[in-house]
Amino acid sequence: MTVAKGFVWPIRCIPEIAQAGRFAMPEQHLNITYRHDTWALHLHDYTGVLELAGRRYTLQPGDLTFSPPGGPSRYEITAPGRHWCIHFRPQPRIGPLLDLPPHCRLAGRRAYLEEQFSIITQLHLRGGALRLSASPLHAAAADLALQQFLIWLAGDGRQQPRSTAVGTAADKVDSLAADICQRLDQCLSVTVLCRRAGLSRNYMSRQFHRRHGMTIARYILVQRLRYARSLLDGTDMQIKTIGATVGMPDPRHFNKQFRRFYGTAPSSIRAASRDRKK
Numbered sequence: 001m002t003v004a005k006g007f008v009w010p011i012r013c014i015p016e017i018a019q020a021g022r023f024a025m026p027e028q029h030l031n032i033t034y035r036h037d038t039w040a041l042h043l044h045d046y047t048g049v050l051e052l053a054g055r056r057y058t059l060q061p062g063d064l065t066f067s068p069p070g071g072p073s074r075y076e077i078t079a080p081g082r083h084w085c086i087h088f089r090p091q092p093r094i095g096p097l098l099d100l101p102p103h104c105r106l107a108g109r110r111a112y113l114e115e116q117f118s119i120i121t122q123l124h125l126r127g128g129a130l131r132l133s134a135s136p137l138h139a140a141a142a143d144l145a146l147q148q149f150l151i152w153l154a155g156d157g158r159q160q161p162r163s164t165a166v167g168t169a170a171d172k173v174d175s176l177a178a179d180i181c182q183r184l185d186q187c188l189s190v191t192v193l194c195r196r197a198g199l200s201r202n203y204m205s206r207q208f209h210r211r212h213g214m215t216i217a218r219y220i221l222v223q224r225l226r227y228a229r230s231l232l233d234g235t236d237m238q239i240k241t242i243g244a245t246v247g248m249p250d251p252r253h254f255n256k257q258f259r260r261f262y263g264t265a266p267s268s269i270r271a272a273s274r275d276r277k278k
Helices: 110-127 136-154 169-182 190-197 201-212 216-234 239-245 251-262 266-277
Strands: 002-004 007-010 016-025 039-044 048-052 055-059 064-067 073-077 081-089 097-100 103-105
Touching (some): 016 110, 016 216, 110 136, 169 216, 190 201, 216 239, 216 251, 216 266, 239 251
Antiparallel strands (some): 039 081, 048 055, 048 073
């Protein structure tokens, strides 16, 4: 593993995950600025260039990058791709600090990294605010799993934590939820999603509603709108591009659904975000 030393994280502070999943990245030519108020850990599935903290990093599939809150970042990507990302909230610098790399070029560990991002994402989704009856235990487990991962990363990956196998019906429901978050830019068929998860649509629908407190279709919509809000807050991407990125390319439909869910227009969220950052 080739590592460039860079940022720090307080080793005794448990990260609080704000968002996790595998999302689409549109083609871009340093024309979109990302400026999130969270720390961000990305596992890239594409080639390109990342501008971060005044430096440029050449990206290859399997590269991992870590960026602090507040600072701008930009991408040069010649073809649409995807990346895993985990955004987590900053903490005060108390006690010993982990030295975290802005860029890691992994040596044959991409599959392992993808598994870890998937595990953390599934735990986060099971404990997140989307559920009518959120599970604080799973939310805490996701945060602790991320802390373990950061410690592993700071140690240059000398030890590889054991993986976790899944196979129960509940695991398949969680796998379907994670699958949705990886394909928000696509036209999603509930029937196809259930078939891919290995359960019938009727059975999966009942189990999904029991576990997440909403239908699969509603879950897809809510995840799309939450990701859209994150992009409105953290980037200067055009609103119509955000709609397409989250699988809602019709601007009128996107605006209508966003207003229903958040009670205000996407443009208002963007304006409020810019005012906070002045």
